[in-house]
Amino acid sequence: MRKLFGTDGIRAVAGESPLDKRTIFAIGIALATRLGEAHKPVRIILGMDTRESGPWIASTLAAGLRAGGAEVASAGVITTPAIAFLAHTHGFSAGIVISASHNPWQDNGIKIFAADGYKLPDATELAIEQDIARVLATSPTVPDNPPLPEPNDAFRLDYIRFLLDAVPGISLDNRTVVIDCANGAASSVAPQLFDSLHGTVEVTHASPDGRNINANCGALHPEIVAAQVKVHNASMGFTFDGDADRALFSDEHGNVVNGDAIMLACARDLQARGLLANNLVVATTMSNMGLEAAFARSGITMLRAPVGDKYVLEEMRNSGASLGGEQSGHILFPARATTGDGLLTALLVLDVVHRSGKTLGQLIADLKNFPQVILNVKVREKLPLDTFPAIAAAIAAAESDLATTGRVVIRYSGTEALARVMIEAESATAMHHHAHTIANAIRTELGV
Numbered sequence: 001m002r003k004l005f006g007t008d009g010i011r012a013v014a015g016e017s018p019l020d021k022r023t024i025f026a027i028g029i030a031l032a033t034r035l036g037e038a039h040k041p042v043r044i045i046l047g048m049d050t051r052e053s054g055p056w057i058a059s060t061l062a063a064g065l066r067a068g069g070a071e072v073a074s075a076g077v078i079t080t081p082a083i084a085f086l087a088h089t090h091g092f093s094a095g096i097v098i099s100a101s102h103n104p105w106q107d108n109g110i111k112i113f114a115a116d117g118y119k120l121p122d123a124t125e126l127a128i129e130q131d132i133a134r135v136l137a138t139s140p141t142v143p144d145n146p147p148l149p150e151p152n153d154a155f156r157l158d159y160i161r162f163l164l165d166a167v168p169g170i171s172l173d174n175r176t177v178v179i180d181c182a183n184g185a186a187s188s189v190a191p192q193l194f195d196s197l198h199g200t201v202e203v204t205h206a207s208p209d210g211r212n213i214n215a216n217c218g219a220l221h222p223e224i225v226a227a228q229v230k231v232h233n234a235s236m237g238f239t240f241d242g243d244a245d246r247a248l249f250s251d252e253h254g255n256v257v258n259g260d261a262i263m264l265a266c267a268r269d270l271q272a273r274g275l276l277a278n279n280l281v282v283a284t285t286m287s288n289m290g291l292e293a294a295f296a297r298s299g300i301t302m303l304r305a306p307v308g309d310k311y312v313l314e315e316m317r318n319s320g321a322s323l324g325g326e327q328s329g330h331i332l333f334p335a336r337a338t339t340g341d342g343l344l345t346a347l348l349v350l351d352v353v354h355r356s357g358k359t360l361g362q363l364i365a366d367l368k369n370f371p372q373v374i375l376n377v378k379v380r381e382k383l384p385l386d387t388f389p390a391i392a393a394a395i396a397a398a399e400s401d402l403a404t405t406g407r408v409v410i411r412y413s414g415t416e417a418l419a420r421v422m423i424e425a426e427s428a429t430a431m432h433h434h435a436h437t438i439a440n441a442i443r444t445e446l447g448v
Contacts (some may be wrong), residue, residue: 004132005125007308007414011100011109014053019108021060023132025142028064030131035070035093041233042070045086046149047078047183048098049243052210053108055148057098057294061110063146075149075159079185080111081341082159088338089162090155099130099185099243102220102414105211111243117338119310161299166336168345172199173354175235175446180225181206182218184242188345195312197350202232213242216364219329219342222258226250236353236360238346243311246329247342249349251361259329260291261364262349266331267300267323268363269352275322275335276300282315282324282332283420285409286309290369297366300381308414370406371428375421375439379446382412385419394441398434400425406431419446 004010005019012019019028035042044065048054050147054077062072070093075086080097087095093115100107112120112128121129164170172194179194181187187206194201204225205217214220216419218241218396225237229250237250249257263281270276281295295302305315309330316324316334325331330340337344353360385391398408406425413420421439425431 002122002126002129004129005122006100007310008219009109009111011103011107011415013053013106014057014108019057019110021142022140023058023136024057025064026132026135026140028061029140030067030128030135031094031112032065034128034131036068040069042068042075043091044070045073045075045083045090045092045095045155046098047075047080047083047095047204049100050183050187050208050213051076051100051108052212054098057108057110059146059148062143062149062298063096063143067140070173073155074149074151075155076153077185077188078156078159079189079341079343080335081245081344082156082189083340084113084117084339085159085162085337086155087113087115089158097243098249101243101245101415102214102218102241105215107215109415113339114238118313119339123380131155148154156189160189163193163347164196165344166344167351170178170197170347170351171211171354172197172201172350174199176200176202176232178202178204178225178228178232178234178237180204180217180228180237182214182240182242183208183212183246184214184218184240184244186240186244186343189244190240193343195267202228204228209253218242219246219248222248222250222256226254226256230254232246238342240342241329243387244342245340246326246331247331249360251364252359253361253405255361255366257360259325259327259331260287260369261367262329262345263325263329263345264291264367265352265360265363266348267295268298269356270323271298277320277322280319280321281392282312282319282321284312284326285411286327286374286422288327288369288372289407290367294367307411313339370424370426371431372422372424373431373434373435375435376413377419377421377442377446378438378448379412379417379419379442381446381447382417385410385442388441388445391438391441391445394434394438398438401430401434408434417448
């Protein structure tokens with residue numbers, strides 16, 4: 001079982017294990033050494049979001065990579081999917097992003113992409129963890145104040161060209177849109193990208209200071225961009241998380257539009273053009289039963305994968321699906337990109353709206369969601385929940401009561417010390433009752 005890698009890389013409080021300088025340096029050595037076994041020279045591209053810990057983590061990691069024999073290039077502050085794209089198209093051995101995505105500024109992380117632009121499989125991450133342990137056992141000497149690689153702005157410009165080329169003829173058609181950059185990596189790309197699309201663009205939360213990333217803005221707070229859509233009488237709004245690998249939306253009425261609704265609009269568009277392979281869409285266990293019903297009305301089958309865009313992609317590859325994603329806004333278009341890309345998703349949704357002649361709200365008007373609640377419980381450790389009788393009994397009672405009228409999904413977060421309790425039911429009263437009963441049981445047994 002992996003100990004360092006979660007569902008989206010290595011993530012922790014910056015400065016604390018495993019994001020202390022000694023471990024970060026060892027990660028660099030281990031990764032460069034493993035890559036060097038397959039091919040040389042080893043060339044790695046780095047990027048980061050806007051957290052104040054990003055530069056020292058990047059410089060320490062770069063020092064480790066060089067100590068392991070790798071050449072290091074930097075794209076500076078840039079989105080996670082941009083690094084995936086650059087690693088693949090520029091012939092790098094790997095791409096690494098210093099980011100903790102939607103987490104608060106105190107956290108940071110290390111995400112690794114292979115030379116093909118895809119996230120590493122679990123088995124490879126486990127092997128790298130073992131390599132890191134061996135390097136740490138040698139007590140490597142971490143250099144003091146290693147230099148930060150000089151960023152090359154050409155990488156960012158190349159990524160913007162890719163996005164525009166991916167959606168030929170894309171235009172705002174003189175619409176007004178609102179963009180919330182979450183004071184994160186999108187701040188370095190989105191304003192220039194959308195400025196060229198012949199419309200009015202209201203950009204918000206694009207002034208990062210190292211500590212305001214995701215703070216009361218971005219995809220964690222989609223109601224913020226929804227409110228701004230109403231203020232500016234805009235056609236729609238886009239909001240990204242800290243590293244812009246996912247996006248949420250607002251329709252023209254200021255209603256929040258999540259990843260489920262975006263998958264529905266995009267799936268129907270692909271289906272109409274004969275591009276929805278096998279009439280399949282891959283969602284996750286968190287997607288609403290209402291989405292499944294809406295797909296069925298269109299003759300589309302919905303498969304469910306475990307939470308995590310890498311697992312959605314695995315199921316897509318197994319089933320041959322051409323569209324997949326998560327309610328949280330990770331949307332995967334494998335014909336266009338190797339990973340979830342919030343900016344690409346925004347452009348593709350714009351394109352669907354443009355070609356349909358309808359508004360975003362009209363495209364998803366028939367999506368009727370079951371009442372759903374998600375409660376997050378902070379835990380001190382992630383022990384098997386079925387080993388605690390009180391928790392197991394609360395879950396069993398919910399599953400029995402909602403057997404034909406709802407769903408119960410209880411899981412640990414792959415990126416934070418949280419247990420997530422998701423209940424979906426026709427009855428809102430039953431939904432809230434079971435959600436709070438299970439959450440309280442977890443809080444009693446494992447809470448912080």
